[in-house]
Amino acid sequence: xxxxxxxxxxxxxxxxxxxxxxxxxxxxxxxxxxxxxxxxxxxxxxxxxxxxxxxxxxxxxxxxxxxxxxxxxxxxxxxxxxxxxxxxxxxxxxxxxxxxxxxxxxxxxx
Ligand SMILES: [Mg+2]
Numbered sequence: 001x002x003x004x005x006x007x008x009x010x011x012x013x014x015x016x017x018x019x020x021x022x023x024x025x026x027x028x029x030x031x032x033x034x035x036x037x038x039x040x041x042x043x044x045x046x047x048x049x050x051x052x053x054x055x056x057x058x059x060x061x062x063x064x065x066x067x068x069x070x071x072x073x074x075x076x077x078x079x080x081x082x083x084x085x086x087x088x089x090x091x092x093x094x095x096x097x098x099x100x101x102x103x104x105x106x107x108x109x110x
Pocket of ligand 1: 055
């Protein structure tokens with residue numbers, strides 16, 4: 001199932017009405033922190049960590065969707081497109097680098 005703005009806008013409006021903008025920001029921070037912890041568990045090979053990551057990714061996506069609607073869908077979508085284009089450029093440069101026999105650069109994903 002693909003979650004759309006139409007599916008979520010009314011629900012997120014109700015959430016914002018109950019807990020406000022600051023509450024939404026705090027919840028987003030909390031969910032990002034929980035995902036960081038889950039990813040640490042996965043890297044260490046903890047049993048059940050994949051399920052934990054799945055649930056925390058879902059939480060972060062929900063919060064990111066709320067933030068996108070709150071902060072402006074057009075601006076966020078524009079930033080996403082720009083960042084994806086930038087990532088594509090970096091991938092292309094790295095592929096060329098590796099194909100020419102140079103050592104791989106860091107994979108920190110930025
Ligand atoms: Mg969570």
